[in-house]
Amino acid sequence: MKHKVATTVNGRRHEHEVEPRLLLVHHLRDNLGLTGTHIGCDTSQCGACTILVDGKAVKSCTMFAVQAEGKSLTTIEGMAKDGQLHPIQQAFWDEHGLQCGYCTPGFIMAAAYLLEQNPNPTEDEIRKGLEGNLCRCTGYVNIIKAVQTAAKTMSTAPARKTTVTAGGN
Amino acid sequence: MAVTQLVGAKIHRREDPRLITGHGHYIDDFTRQGTAYAAFVRSPFAHARIKSIDITDASKAPGVTSVYTARDFKSQLAGTHPAAPAFVAEKKYIPERFPIAEKEVCYQGEIVAAVLAETRGQAVDGANLIQVDYEELPAVMDTEKAMAKGSPLAHEGAADNISWDLTYTGAEVSDAAFKEADVVVKERILQNRLAPIPMEPRGVLAEYETYDKKLTIWMSSQNPHFIRLFVSGAMGLKESQVRVISPDVGGGFGSKISPYPEDYLVPALSRLSERPVKWTETRTESIQNATHGRGQYYDVEVAAKKDGTLLGMRMTQYLDVGAYVGTFSAFQACACLMAGGAYKWKGISARTIGILTNRVPTDPYRGAGRPEATHLVERMVDLVALELKMDPVEIRRKNFIQPKEFPYTQNFGLVIDSGDYEKALEVALKMVGYEDLRKKQAELRKQGRYLGIGFSTWIELCGFGPSAATAPATGGIALVESAQVRVTPTGSVIVYTGTHSHGQGHETTFSQIVADQLGVPYDSVELRHGDTSEGTAFGYGTYGSRSLAVGGVAISMAAGKVIDKGKKLAAHMLEAAEEDVVYESGSFHVKGSPDKAKAFGEVAFASYGMGLPEGMEQGLEAVAYFDPPNLVWPFGTHIAVVEVDAETGAVQLQKYVAVDDCGNIINPMIVDGQIHGGVAQAIGQALYEEVVYDDETGQLKTGTMIDYMVPSMGEIPTLNLDHTITPSPTNDLGVKGIGEAGTIAASAAVINAICDALSPLGIKHVDMPASPDRLWHMMKGAGK
Numbered sequence: 038m039k040h041k042v043a044t045t046v047n048g049r050r051h052e053h054e055v056e057p058r059l060l061l062v063h064h065l066r067d068n069l070g071l072t073g074t075h076i077g078c079d080t081s082q083c084g085a086c087t088i089l090v091d092g093k094a095v096k097s098c099t100m101f102a103v104q105a106e107g108k109s110l111t112t113i114e115g116m117a118k119d120g121q122l123h124p125i126q127q128a129f130w131d132e133h134g135l136q137c138g139y140c141t142p143g144f145i146m147a148a149a150y151l152l153e154q155n156p157n158p159t160e161d162e163i164r165k166g167l168e169g170n171l172c173r174c175t176g177y178v179n180i181i182k183a184v185q186t187a188a189k190t191m192s193t194a195p196a197r198k199t200t201v202t203a204g205g206n
Numbered sequence: 207m208a209v210t211q212l213v214g215a216k217i218h219r220r221e222d223p224r225l226i227t228g229h230g231h232y233i234d235d236f237t238r239q240g241t242a243y244a245a246f247v248r249s250p251f252a253h254a255r256i257k258s259i260d261i262t263d264a265s266k267a268p269g270v271t272s273v274y275t276a277r278d279f280k281s282q283l284a285g286t287h288p289a290a291p292a293f294v295a296e297k298k299y300i301p302e303r304f305p306i307a308e309k310e311v312c313y314q315g316e317i318v319a320a321v322l323a324e325t326r327g328q329a330v331d332g333a334n335l336i337q338v339d340y341e342e343l344p345a346v347m348d349t350e351k352a353m354a355k356g357s358p359l360a361h362e363g364a365a366d367n368i369s370w371d372l373t374y375t376g377a378e379v380s381d382a383a384f385k386e387a388d389v390v391v392k393e394r395i396l397q398n399r400l401a402p403i404p405m406e407p408r409g410v411l412a413e414y415e416t417y418d419k420k421l422t423i424w425m426s427s428q429n430p431h432f433i434r435l436f437v438s439g440a441m442g443l444k445e446s447q448v449r450v451i452s453p454d455v456g457g458g459f460g461s462k463i464s465p466y467p468e469d470y471l472v473p474a475l476s477r478l479s480e481r482p483v484k485w486t487e488t489r490t491e492s493i494q495n496a497t498h499g500r501g502q503y504y505d506v507e508v509a510a511k512k513d514g515t516l517l518g519m520r521m522t523q524y525l526d527v528g529a530y531v532g533t534f535s536a537f538q539a540c541a542c543l544m545a546g547g548a549y550k551w552k553g554i555s556a557r558t559i560g561i562l563t564n565r566v567p568t569d570p571y572r573g574a575g576r577p578e579a580t581h582l583v584e585r586m587v588d589l590v591a592l593e594l595k596m597d598p599v600e601i602r603r604k605n606f607i608q609p610k611e612f613p614y615t616q617n618f619g620l621v622i623d624s625g626d627y628e629k630a631l632e633v634a635l636k637m638v639g640y641e642d643l644r645k646k647q648a649e650l651r652k653q654g655r656y657l658g659i660g661f662s663t664w665i666e667l668c669g670f671g672p673s674a675a676t677a678p679a680t681g682g683i684a685l686v687e688s689a690q691v692r693v694t695p696t697g698s699v700i701v702y703t704g705t706h707s708h709g710q711g712h713e714t715t716f717s718q719i720v721a722d723q724l725g726v727p728y729d730s731v732e733l734r735h736g737d738t739s740e741g742t743a744f745g746y747g748t749y750g751s752r753s754l755a756v757g758g759v760a761i762s763m764a765a766g767k768v769i770d771k772g773k774k775l776a777a778h779m780l781e782a783a784e785e786d787v788v789y790e791s792g793s794f795h796v797k798g799s800p801d802k803a804k805a806f807g808e809v810a811f812a813s814y815g816m817g818l819p820e821g822m823e824q825g826l827e828a829v830a831y832f833d834p835p836n837l838v839w840p841f842g843t844h845i846a847v848v849e850v851d852a853e854t855g856a857v858q859l860q861k862y863v864a865v866d867d868c869g870n871i872i873n874p875m876i877v878d879g880q881i882h883g884g885v886a887q888a889i890g891q892a893l894y895e896e897v898v899y900d901d902e903t904g905q906l907k908t909g910t911m912i913d914y915m916v917p918s919m920g921e922i923p924t925l926n927l928d929h930t931i932t933p934s935p936t937n938d939l940g941v942k943g944i945g946e947a948g949t950i951a952a953s954a955a956v957i958n959a960i961c962d963a964l965s966p967l968g969i970k971h972v973d974m975p976a977s978p979d980r981l982w983h984m985m986k987g988a989g990k
Contacts, residue, residue, distance in 0.1 A: 071228070073228015075234075116227070137456045142226075175879060
């Protein structure tokens with residue numbers, strides 16, 4: 038039996054019929070074609086599938102698609118606007134916060150939520166805030182730098198901050 | 207190189223815009239019209255006989271289109287899994303391996319059946335309905351017991367469990383050294399079995415076009431050309447009929463070099479079903495089936511004089527091969543050849559034994575043999591220092607190969623091209639504040655606190671490699687590298703390389719080299735790789751820190767050939783003699799007359815026109831192969847500072863300093879990133895990671911990321927880096943490799959620091975992972 042699920046993703050409304058067991062991450066990737074959200078484990082450890090659900094960072098493998106009914110989602114594809122990178126994306130680029138890039142979308146989304154909650158995190162707060170995301174390439178050194186740089190940029194340009202949670206309805 | 211603007215500069219990676227916006231293309235992002243999804247049924251037992259397989263229920267399951275067992279693939283696939291002789295020419299026993307088991311399964315996870323269905327979920331549902339009747343056999347899980355007479359066998363019908371047993375140098379080589387010795391220290395050193403865990407699991411999408419007889423494979427691979435070679439051979443196709451495309455690769459660390467059963471089965475399923483077939487590995491499948499690394503132990507003895515002069519070493523490597531011999535498994539035996547490290551020895555006796563067990567095969571994992579060698583020699587040098595009550599810095603200084611001694615022929619005949627080991631050590635000592643740390647350590651010891659300082663003055667060999675060494679090692683194909691540089695009529699440049707980045711940023715660094723050398727804008731250079739149908743006839747892949755030192759040099763050579771042809775044409779256009787034309791900053795001009803010039807773009811355009819010099823063909827492009835005259839030899843010093851909690855045994859990594867020398871640096875940002883990641887992986891080995899199987903049943907106990915601990919941000923400290931630069935004389939760019947350096951160096955630094963911390967308790971050696979549990983027990987038991 039299939040269920041209807043209506044979501045707003047990156048500001049656009051979508052309606053699909055899905056199996057009740059379909060995970061949100063598979064819905065995003067396979068039904069919506071938003072392949073920027075990645076799958077790195079089967080057990081919700083790695084955080085590669087992190088997105089924002091009503092502004093809150095969620096590992097999208099921990100939700101069924103049907104649980105997203107009526108919710109507003111932001112994926113990595115919704116972060117850059119009008120060809121302009123989000124300051125967190127820009128900071129990951131500037132600070133070499135990625136190598137293979139597979140974990141990167143999840144880190145950027147988790148960082149977006151962290152900085153929304155705590156615009157000026159200490160290094161320790163960043164480490165605690167992002168320990169639910171795993172990276173095998175960078176040793177995290179430059180990811181931490183990227184989040185620090187993004188925090189600085191965003192504090193001087195607060196208008197950009199709103200784009201993180203603006204799912205739109 | 208003539209002009210240097212981009213080389214050496216921190217150029218932001220051109221790969222990143224797509225990757226940070228979610229527009230990268232990893233394997234699971236691909237699909238084809240009409241794709242069927244594959245799921246595999248895998249053995250739950252480490253060792254068992256397959257009595258029967260009942261596919262009735264699965265065949266009737268919703269969405270399932272077909273079910274296949276070993277027999278169905280007999281018409282599709284021929285031969286056995288390739289195993290390169292590598293450094294162990296005298297292989298004793300390589301068990302036959304077909305990609306799907308028919309009668310016997312030899313590790314948990316080995317494939318016994320395949321299901322195709324309309325969706326991924328239906329394929330998995332179908333696979334769950336297949337009933338396999340197994341008769342369990344005793345599993346061989348302990349490498350030491352596996353060598354004993356009368357041990358159960360990893361494969362039924364085998365003579366024993368020994369895959370290879372090779373003595374590189376006998377006892378006679380170190381006899382004299384041991385006779386002179388004032389002290390001899392002995393230790394058994396374990397190398398914990400590790401799962402590489404690239405964040406992107408593997409995946410294969412294959413489309414066989416029945417009427418064209420052409421096969422396209424999309425897969426996540428470090429090594430697409432070798433995959434084409436192996437898979438085409440097994441499927442009875444010509445290499446030219448097969449195209450392998452490896453798109454953005456989400457990490458590899460060695461686990462995406464060798465072919466896997468699925469790499470054969472998915473294409474065969476496509477040919478059988480006449481549909482595109484896709485399979486994406488789950489994380490549990492990955493930990494269960496992707497090749498593991500390390501999984502060894504060493505018995506080592508070192509002889510020294512009482513003044514700290516190192517004399518001789520005797521070492522045996524016991525290597526857990528796993529259930530089958532990995533394609534490049536025997537390469538790990540290079541740990542023997544590198545066991546002498548950065549030091550001078552009178553003689554080293556080395557032997558390697560490869561032992562078959564009922565675990566997943568081991569194969570190269572970041573560093574492959576060299577982390578083991580470094581760990582071994584750096585541990586042993588510290589043990590000698592401890593015995594002689596010497597400072598670990600002093601013993602190292604005393605025994606280093608000296609700068610004036612390079613090129614230095616070491617004990618196994620390998621020629622170390624260059625080095626300045628003491629210089630890197632001095633920089634690192636200053637950075638870490640060594641004197642002050644020793645004072646602090648003494649104070650803390652009075653308070654019952656355990657601070658330790660650990661050194662790793664590491665060296666490696668990389669950049670595989672010279673044809674004379676590598677062709678015999680692979681069974682014929684030399685691991686040289688090829689490149690093609692093509693200039694379009696309007697002067698933009700497309701570069702093809704046979705290496706393939708899986709996070710190293712080759713699109714950026716290789717373009718830096720070409721833009722500098724041709725004097726053209728960086729943005730006009732495009733790098734292509736990872737597709738066997740584009741560019742080079744054969745590519746050798748990315749592993750063993752070889753891409754820059756071999757592939758980058760080939761690219762530079764091809765660019766040089768383009769300039770040579772350009773000069774000829776420019777001379778013709780300028781009505782000058784060729785030898786009077788010089789090329790500088792993107793312009794050909796007559797010596798002494800800079801205004802008599804033709805820009806690179808003008809010459810490129812002219813090369814596609816008429817009126818070329820007699821005998822010159824149109825176009826401006828060149829192919830080059832680089833067969834390096836030697837390997838390259840990076841080195842450095844890493845220092846770890848730890849405190850071990852007296853109550854819990856938990857290790858706090860307080861400071862980490864790394865001074866590395868990889869010769870000339872193309873992009874310092876990327877070099878530092880490689881070191882960061884490498885060090886983090888070695889910290890993982892030293893403190894957290896271990897693949898654990900149940901000793902009796904052979905069940906994998908660390909089959910998810912819940913049980914297998916990949917370090918998170920909470921575990922890896924800030925890493926403080928610096929460099930010395932000793933250009934390699936082996937290639938014109940003066941470069942060495944850096945991809946594996948961090949992993950090669952760091953485990954020894956961390957463990958040496960822990961041993962140093964715990965030395966007041968009489969603890970001399972600690973195995974990995976140095977978990978709180980292990981250390982707590984050791985500390986509790988100390989002195990008893």
